[in-house]
Amino acid sequence: MQQLNNSNSNQLPESVIHSNYDRNQLGIGIVHLGPGAFHRAHQAVFTDNALAYGGDWGICGVSMRSKGVRDNLAEQDNLYTLAILDEQPAYQLVGAIKEVLVLGDQREQVMQRLTAATTHIVSLTVTEKGYCLNGDGLLDRTHTDVVHDLANPEQPNSAIGLLAAALQVRFEQNHKALTIISCDNLADNGSKLGKAVVAFARELNDKLADWIEANICFPNTMVDSITPATDDALKDRVAAAIQVNDNWPIQREAFSQWVIEDNFSGPRPHWEKVGVTFTHDVSGYEKAKLRLLNGSHSTLAYTGLRCGFETVSEAISHPALHKLISSMLLDEVKPSFNAPIEMDVAEYIQAILKRYANPHIRHLLAQIAWDGSQKLPFRLLGTIKDNLTKGNSIRLLSTGVAAWLHFLVNAAHQSLSITDPLADLLLTTAADCSGHDASDVTKLLAISAVFPAELVNQSQFSEAVTKAYLTLASLNPTNIESVLDRI
Template sequence: MQQLNKQTLSALPASVAHNVSSTTAQIGIVHLGPGAFHRAHQAVFTDNAMEFGGNWGICAVSMRSTGVRDELAEQDNLYTLAVIDENPSYQVISAIKEVLVLGEQRQQVMSRLTAATTHIVSLTITEKGYCLDGQGLLDSSNSDVQHDLANPTEPRSAIGLLAAALKIRWQRGIEQLTIISCDNLADNGAKLGKAVMAFAKQTDSELATWISTNVCFPNTMVDSITPASNDELRARVAQAIHLQDNWPIQREAFTQWVIEDHFSGPRPAWDRVGVTFTQDVSGYEKAKLRLLNGSHSTLAYLGLRCGKETVNEAISHPSLFNLIKKMLQEEVKVSFTPPPELVVDNYIDAILKRYANQHIRHLLSQIAWDGSQKLPFRLLGSIQDNLAQGNSIALLSVGVAAWLHFLVNAAKTNFKIVDPLADKLISEAAYCSGNLADDVQRLLAIRQVFPESLANNQTFVNALTDAYLSLSELDATNIEQVIDGLL
């Protein structure tokens, strides 16, 4: 079988989508961190947007690894996106024009970053790549930051690299650049901008001033599940596109990209291919945290207690489905004010449909990781706001109670949980004696999770204790009886 590359594109069957407009486009975007999520998300939106014009080809820059560059080179940087759903679809993406490795091709990287034709720099470098401290500000003690301050022309961090490129653009009078963080980090653009300006200020205060007045760092929110590629995917793709693609990627059908409408230069026609431009990214973040992530955690802890393994298995049980849907509609939906562009009922329907996708194997055990860090944002915020408004918290409390049972069961069975507070959580859970009210009070005293104002709120204590008591009998044999009794 022939390999996917520019010469074999003509062999693609009509059922495989391919945007011809993107094949001849020149580079206008530099992206730092070309992992699978970028290739399944931002690169696809950009590929589709080029149907409406513009030179928005992507120069992808790997900060260290040579893998993506070497893998895609043999395919002229082409690859296949497989959308995994009841009716799978396939699209060959040609938005990425080249892949550079900073450590080996520094000069080429800087040339792309400082080119007058480059108007967008985007990033998916994970939270660690931003070199931030616990307050979300630049960590000057970070070893990469210290290296870059001492060696400003040979940076190895993304922050140092951006500052170096912006200095050259400033000196040459090259403006109209927008820098877009696409990582799952609250206020990601604002934090990135502050970090870059803080770094620049330590080298040249005038540069920092120029950045603050000429370069925009819009906040964003991204969402789409992107499972790892494997040989099974390669075989399915080969059968679908009639060519051998060694580096295909896959994702679920649902995909979301919300960008603050705050640019300092031109941009692709992303809004014409599904991207939402808004003045209220934080509203979308809250919707995702409370509706999607909150129900995810609730389903994970309840599903594990019921003997389920994956999200699809858990949501496929009618009682668990009904509880999650009712919680979303009656308690989470009323806990916050959504941005005007978001139709919450449609978003809830999309969440439930995503959970039911049997082709995505999303483990409940993985979602259950780091509960102490997740629950304050995913569930407790909704509970606090509902208490202030006089709304019900009964079903929201079920998710918290299920987490408490998860901890107690882990302590009893010596199960090692994944959580930065694991030692503290298991130590407290090990003292739970079976007196349910006392158990709840002991676990509510963990101040790293439950603020004193919430732990002492009698309405919450009562709701949590009732839910904890009900779930104490829950197992794989009586799901309907216990869960239906909570509805």
């Protein structure tokens, strides 16, 4: 079977969706840091669709470390297939990404793209940990990458340092028509990114920092679409559908949402014509997604793994877990924030539960469980804090926290590795826990990099987490209903 590439892209089955533009004439106007599966299933697809309305908005993907995406896509001229998995699956050929560079190997080319006058958008999906923030959401000057980059500003390793280096050149050349867009699941993501970049720049040059504050916009955004990792089964399925081999197709559910603050320093693609929402207030959408979708996702991941389930759809299909998640959403998350006036929260919750139950999406709980130390503060702890202020229940939200603590203790006791930037600290602390004692919670909640003292010192929080932790201690695949009923 042939390899997908430019020469055979027009010979694919008629059922494969193509966007209508001339890829050969397409210039690059966007640089994206972190061209992983989510970017390629989300922002790149919106951009691919918008290219039908004109503009030089091809994407240069920049991998901060990994060479996998670059090397696999290079063999097929950076084309790839999006599989939209629903009752009626669909396949789309995506050509918006024109090139992929790796910072470690191609630093000069990366800087040329970032500093080009024709580059008007820099976007990021580098995960929460890629922003090098402390517990207060500000630049962590003690972070290993930040320390390195401040000492070596022309050879940065972090996204923050790389942006500052590029902005230094743009400042000198007065190329200010640039908007930097965070697309990560981080509350106030654009604001936090902007503050971190300015704080980093100020350590080097006050005039640069002032110029960034005056000229460069960092809009807040909200992104949403469940995107499981690519596996061999997907590659086989895509090959059968498009009748050529694709090294690295990606998959997602049919639902896809992108909300962007209408705050730009320069031009942008015609995203508004292909379903992107522009607004002056992203916070309502953002909180709805972070708290309702992401918060329940993490809770389902940690409780579902303890119950012996492998995927989201398997876990949510168990009546006791479905009851836990739906009750948490309706009774504790929904009252914690003010949703946009046009949003029906109860309807949104039902849509989330339906999306979780989609049997065509094989979303691994273990994948969602990654980077818990970075995710929980935004997905659960903020909601808990607001509920305590309002006098609302935190019983079920605390169950999600307690399930994460058990996840750590189980990993430590079984000598399992976990994907988390604080893995060593978390596992060392968890190794000193029994798995069934209240003192475990005291030890784990003392990890200040995750749990702020103002929250830990509230007895309602520590008591609720302890109660849930002790209840979950006996949870296993044989007693799911009886244990969860006691939560």
